[in-house]
Amino acid sequence: MTKRVFGHIEGFPVGSWFESRSALSQAGVHRPTQAGIAGSEREGADSIVLSGGYEDDVDWGDEIIYTGQGGRNPVSGRQVEHQHLNRGNLALAKSKLHRLPVRVIRGSTHKSRYSPETGYRYDGLFLVEDYWQERGKSGYYVWRFRLVKYSGDETLAESQVREEQSSYSVPECRETMILRIVRDTEQARRIKKLYDFRCQVCGTRLEGSAGPYAEAAHIRPLGAPHNGTDSLDNLLCLCPNHHVLFDYHAFSIAEDFSLIGIDGYLIRHARHRINPENLRYHREHYYPDMDHV
Numbered sequence: 051m052t053k054r055v056f057g058h059i060e061g062f063p064v065g066s067w068f069e070s071r072s073a074l075s076q077a078g079v080h081r082p083t084q085a086g087i088a089g090s091e092r093e094g095a096d097s098i099v100l101s102g103g104y105e106d107d108v109d110w111g112d113e114i115i116y117t118g119q120g121g122r123n124p125v126s127g128r129q130v131e132h133q134h135l136n137r138g139n140l141a142l143a144k145s146k147l148h149r150l151p152v153r154v155i156r157g158s159t160h161k162s163r164y165s166p167e168t169g170y171r172y173d174g175l176f177l178v179e180d181y182w183q184e185r186g187k188s189g190y191y192v193w194r195f196r197l198v199k200y201s202g203d204e205t206l207a208e209s210q211v212r213e214e215q216s217s218y219s220v221p222e223c224r225e226t227m228i229l230r231i232v233r234d235t236e237q238a239r240r241i242k243k244l245y246d247f248r249c250q251v252c253g254t255r256l257e258g259s260a261g262p263y264a265e266a267a268h269i270r271p272l273g274a275p276h277n278g279t280d281s282l283d284n285l286l287c288l289c290p291n292h293h294v295l296f297d298y299h300a301f302s303i304a305e306d307f308s309l310i311g312i313d314g315y316l317i318r319h320a321r322h323r324i325n326p327e328n329l330r331y332h333r334e335h336y337y338p339d340m341d342h343v
Contacts, residue, residue: 056096056150057175064174067166079172080155087119087138095141097153099170100160103127106186106194108275109162114154114176115275117186118142118193129188139193146178147298151200175200180271182335191338238266241285249289250317251309256289265293269328276331283325302337303329310337
């Protein structure tokens, strides 16, 4: 019975070199001999291979923008259809949701200064920090995943998941931890004060022993490749629940400020001008057209 391991594979430290995909599979570092993503829709993705198969991939060493699977012509290798959030793509999304480490392997055919000259090299554990949908270079919608190298600042359990279990077996317990980094800049403090710490979606004001609590949510994410700004026109004041739902594609905001995916309208203060381009960006990338999801 094969076990899925989230984390390092014993006996194969970072930097281990492999001659072929078959050697990777036999070592258990990346099981599939063809697919670039190893994982399941239910448990998450445990490893990926960068082999130059997708034209939209970007590799900055400790940060990777990885293109999901699907939609390519098997003969020409060209993108001919939209990608869907299923199979390996959904597995990577689950890895973000449950904060599971993903082994990254670079192949010599991957066009990057960080790739080995020959064969394949295991380059360590990465975390899926974000995922979204956008039109790729081919004109078709693809799923993009931002992976950042695991620095060791966060405790991660190296988990094992059995792919096949008897219907009478005792399910294996696994502890997972989700770490959300909440930025508290001057702009974030301003947006919370403006709304008196009330959520712009549900109107809830959380009151703790040390005072009220709310979170500032960026509509268009900061940093590459999104390049959103840390300014009031790109910020919302949300409760933790609606912040998570907003970031995890559960709802978005229309041009008239009606909520898409859930009922209601966004609560707005007269002094809070939201840039409509930021809302459009969120709709297109984080609440995509369900026809091609």
